[in-house]
Amino acid sequence: MALVFSGCSIVQTESFTFQAELPENFTVGAVTHYESVSGEMCSKRKAFRSKQPKTTPLVELQLPLTDTAKGCSMVLKKVVLHIEGKWGKRDLDMDMDTAGLSIRDAPSETVRPFPASGPLVFQGQCQWLFRTMGSRRYIVKILQCRALDANGVVQKQLAGATLQRDQLAGKTVKMVLTVAKEETPYFGRSWLETPKGWKPCVETKETFRCQAPPTFTDFKMPDGRDCTVYPNCTE
Template sequence: MTALQEWEKPVLNNGQFLCFVSRQLALALAIFGLALAAGGCVFAPAQSFTLQAEVPADFRVKADAYYEPATGEICEAPPRQRGEVAPNRKFFTSEFQSIARTAEFQIPLTTRAGGCPLVLSSLRLNLRGKWGLARLDGSNDFASLSFYDELADGRPGFPATGVQEFQGQCQWLFRTIGPNRNIRKILHCRAVDAEGEMVKRMAGGVLQRDQLPGRTVRMVFSLAKEEEPYMGDNWIRFPQGWKRCLGKSLEDQYAFCRGNTTDFKPFKMPDGRTCTVYPNCTE
């Protein structure tokens, strides 16, 4: 497939780029309100769907949409040029807010790069949460949506409400780092089951592309009420909170408990306090 000439204008048919007409002819057809009968080409807007991401306070959402050649196409999107976004990717970003809210994006289902018709293949949702005031006091995790021409037999179709919802939950996992045993947190986001319990798989799901135009996909993320240790056998839970095991010595940064439930060591909270129990600091 050759590159687009300067005089050519892409025309959409049912969301797919199927033919080209000159700019002058396109203008004339628009003036007279006529359809282009030759070749069966018609004018239609690019199709898209609404992506909504409901996130807790102090979270930011970035959506990375990846496009690939439409079924039956033998063309390829051109390679990424230095300093530019790859032609087969689109990015959508929200900002941090101090309250829980819903970020909303319009996601195109089709695009074109270097003369090659592309369709939406996957979408990666980057969730970043902030647990402190410093610039680096945050952590990321991901959710994912995949898009197909058709879904496997037995999968339900798009809801009659026009809204498909996927549930997820995020949880903060805490650990200590460095010789001063500074508390740091890692974000952990996963899908939830029918009872609202976190499961091992990433939040998200699969969707049939031709069911999406004009519809809404909601990704709803709650935040677990309790934090948990990032690694096992480093902390022991007591009624007043978690205590950091001593390990071999105060200098032992790995400090596995290994059955020792009586010897512990202090650590530093993000605000600089030296504490003995997490998250309450003091017993």
């Protein structure tokens, strides 16, 4: 597969607009996946990044529905959305997860119909999961993004939508992304929640759960502070 960036792409006659409404310190990019119309052994990927400042809460990308390579005509099959969130001040204080769009040729129960006006909107929520890493037990964070249903309930699947190809040209598809207010531990069995915050405990070798009664340990914040409870550091 060839990976071609949008600045070098061929001008397309049909496309749709992807928008993303993002929380602070989040960005998103798209990788489009194309496959042959006639079943030929050809495929292609293109990467798209917004040219807007990273501080802009609304990202907008123009995504082509068709492409060609060496005489092979191809159509868009899926879009992988790469969500990047930054949790600290250092360059490495970030993590990524994905969302996606699937493109179908025929109607099905999973296809999302477009509204009479305005964009087709799907929602997702990202959750920061904290854990310790390394012999000095520094706190790091993992990003987990999942779909929200119409009632705002977090689902098990990734955020995204299934779309019908002949309905897409000239339309807008929008992802609205939020962040959970509370962080939770990545290894939930290794932390106990107390009135002062989350405390990491020594695990049993058999079950990798907190010992009973629990024996607590310390950890380090990214700034080097020695702490006993997260996120407050001291009790």
